Amino acid sequence: MCEAFHHITMGLREFILEYFQGFWDYETPKVMVVKNTTLGVIYRSVQFLVITYFIWYVFISQKAYQESETRPESSVYTLMKGSAVHGDDILDTVEYARPSEGGDVISTILRREFTYNQMQGTCAEYFKVPNANCTKDSDCVEGEVDFNGHGRRTGRCVQYYNYTFKTCEIQTWCPIEEHAVVREPPLVEAVNFTVFIRNSIHFPKFKVLRGNVKDASNKREMQKFLQKCSYHEEKEPYCPNFRLSYIAEQARENFTELCRTGGVIGVFINWNCNLDLDPSHCKPKYSFRRLDLRKDLANSGYYYRFAKYYNKDGVESRTLIKAYGMRLDIIVHGHAGKFSPIPTIISTVTAMTSVGICTIICDWIMLTFIDKNEVYSERKFDEVIKEPTEPISTELSFINSYGSNHSDLSDGVPL
Numbered sequence: 001m002c003e004a005f006h007h008i009t010m011g012l013r014e015f016i017l018e019y020f021q022g023f024w025d026y027e028t029p030k031v032m033v034v035k036n037t038t039l040g041v042i043y044r045s046v047q048f049l050v051i052t053y054f055i056w057y058v059f060i061s062q063k064a065y066q067e068s069e070t071r072p073e074s075s076v077y078t079l080m081k082g083s084a085v086h087g088d089d090i091l092d093t094v095e096y097a098r099p100s101e102g103g104d105v106i107s108t109i110l111r112r113e114f115t116y117n118q119m120q121g122t123c124a125e126y127f128k129v130p131n132a133n134c135t136k137d138s139d140c141v142e143g144e145v146d147f148n149g150h151g152r153r154t155g156r157c158v159q160y161y162n163y164t165f166k167t168c169e170i171q172t173w174c175p176i177e178e179h180a181v182v183r184e185p186p187l188v189e190a191v192n193f194t195v196f197i198r199n200s201i202h203f204p205k206f207k208v209l210r211g212n213v214k215d216a217s218n219k220r221e222m223q224k225f226l227q228k229c230s231y232h233e234e235k236e237p238y239c240p241n242f243r244l245s246y247i248a249e250q251a252r253e254n255f256t257e258l259c260r261t262g263g264v265i266g267v268f269i270n271w272n273c274n275l276d277l278d279p280s281h282c283k284p285k286y287s288f289r290r291l292d293l294r295k296d297l298a299n300s301g302y303y304y305r306f307a308k309y310y311n312k313d314g315v316e317s318r319t320l321i322k323a324y325g326m327r328l329d330i331i332v333h334g335h336a337g338k339f340s341p342i343p344t345i346i347s348t349v350t351a352m353t354s355v356g357i358c359t360i361i362c363d364w365i366m367l368t369f370i371d372k373n374e375v376y377s378e379r380k381f382d383e384v385i386k387e388p389t390e391p392i393s394t395e396l397s398f399i400n401s402y403g404s405n406h407s408d409l410s411d412g413v414p415l
Contacts, residue, residue, distance in 0.1 A: 032380055039366055047358045054351040063274070064347035066337030069205040072271070074332040078106040079196040081241070084189035096187065098304075098325070107302070107327035108193055108244065110259040111186045115177045115320040117312065123174035124160045125149055125167045132167045140168035150176050177320055186259035191245045194230070195328060198240050199284065201271050203336045208275060212284045214238035237283055242267075244326060250288040261301030262324035264292040268331050275338040282336070291329060302327050 034040075058064040080097035083090060093100050096109040125132040129149040134140050134157040142155030151172025158169045161179055200211040214225060229239035231246070248255045251265050266289045273282035293300040302325060307318040367377055 030380060034366065036366075036370065039362055039370060042365060043358055043362045046361055047355060050355055050358060051351070054354060058347050058351060063337050065339055065344040066274075066276070067205075067340035067343055068335060068337040069203050070335050072334035072336070073202040073204065074334065075200050076104040076330050076332065077196075077198040078102050078104070078328070078330065080106060080108055080193060081196060082190075082193035084187055084193075086184075086187055086189070091187070096190070096193075096325075098323075104330040104332075105327065106195060107325045108190060108195075109187065109323045109325045110190050110262065111324040112184045113177075113322040113324075114182045114184065115175070115180050115322075116182065117317055118173040118175065118307075118320055119312075119315055119317050120172075121174045122154055122169050122171050123176060124158050125151075125153070125170045126176055126178045127160055127163075127165065127167050128178075129167075134166055134168050173318065173320070177322070181322070186256070188259070190259070190326075191243075191255055193244045194241045195244065195247075196226075196240055197242060197267065197269075197330060199269050199330070199332060201332065201334050203273070203275075203334070206275055206336055206338055208273070208279055208282070208336065210271065210273070210279065210282050212238065212269065213240050231286070233286075247288050247328070248326075250286075251290050253290055258326055260324070262303050262326065263290060263300075264302050264327045264329060265289070266291045266329050266331055268333065271332070271334040271336070273334075273336040275336055 079101045080093055083092050084096070085091075098107050098109070125146075126149070127133055129146060131146070132149065137155060137157050140153050140155050140157050142153060144153045145151070146153075149170065151170035154169045154171055156169040157166050159165075160167045161175075198211070198213055200209065202209045213222075225239075226241065229236050229241055231237075231239045231242050245255055247265055247267065248258060253263060253265070268287045268289070270285045270287070271282065272285065273279075275282070292302055303322060304325075305320060305322050307320050309316065309318045311317065363380075367380070
């Protein structure tokens with residue numbers, strides 16, 4: 001066992017020594033010309049593809065010769081425009097826009113549900129609230145608040161309005177919404193409403209400021225243009241007025257369905273600017289996409305509640321309004337690039353270095369698949385070992401020669 005351990009130790013020592021000595025070896029490429037047409041065609045073809053790819057991807061597609069800026073400063077201002085006849089009422093911006101003017105988020109009401117004449121008091125809880133149904137007072141815990149319900153329980157079990165069953169009584173705004181709600185028809189005229197979106201973007205690195213509104217010689221011409229124009233990608237790319245019907249269409253949404261459930265639409269403004277050209281070529285590109293959960297899910301859509309308060313016979317009352325609408329989230333992205341020598345040099349060196357992959361591929365093919373690959377391998381890899389110097393070998397030869405030829409003289413020489 002000791003002998004086996006000794007052999008293992010010696011083998012490990014030799015391995016470490018060999019690795020340590022090999023670590024200090026120097027490797028240098030060897031130029032070998034291979035007269036093989038097939039290999040030459042493969043080499044030039046791969047070389048051409050690699051160079052073409054880098055020219056197209058790095059310099060044309062990605063514009064790697066440019067210094068870029070991806071965090072611009074942006075400002076957004078929104079305003080809803082339009083009016084609608086709804087029954088006997090005329091609805092203006094104050095009625096259907098929330099807020100009437102805002103920043104990167106604005107919404108418009110498309111359908112409303114009213115609960116009139118609510119007052120603080122006690123009434124029966126909605127029967128679909130968990131544990132709201134009861135048969136006796138002991139089923140209702142006094143002072144308990146169910147956050148899925150509408151108020152605080154009084155401890156009484158009462159008849160659910162004009163129905164035969166009973167639910168727990170609560171202290172809240174009565175009557176509750178689910179029992180007394182009045183649903184209003186959709187505001188179909190909202191399809192012609194417009195939203196004004198003014199966006200300015202600043203690239204501080206390049207000191208470039210751009211806006212999405214067309215430049216005009218004076219204020220009067222500007223106002224005249226904004227009153228009449230409607231955005232069109234080709235005809236009016238600098239008009240900031242967008243019809244809600246156009247936004248819904250571009251987001252591939254049915255406007256009638258949006259009136260029923262509401263929805264959140266993202267308005268994406270993309271500024272992709274090549275500042276090697278004149279800044280006037282820096283134009284916004286708009287895209288639209290539905291952001292909330294899809295309409296076939298139970299919790300999809302967009303709605304919110306608010307109330308209008310008033311005094312009725314000296315008692316504070318309110319009208320609760322549940323509003324379904326289209327909410328617009330304006331999201332701005334910006335990227336600007338301009339020629340700079342430093343990224344150009346880095347990209348060029350990277351492209352030239354990557355051409356070395358052609359040699360690796362062809363070497364692998366040559367040493368693996370082509371005939372006479374063993375001959376190529378012997379010619380490609382050489383190991384140079386340091387030989388003993390010539391003077392030492394000459395001196396040893398002389399001593400050996402002298403000793404053999406003059407051995408008879410050593411007997412007469414005193415030591």
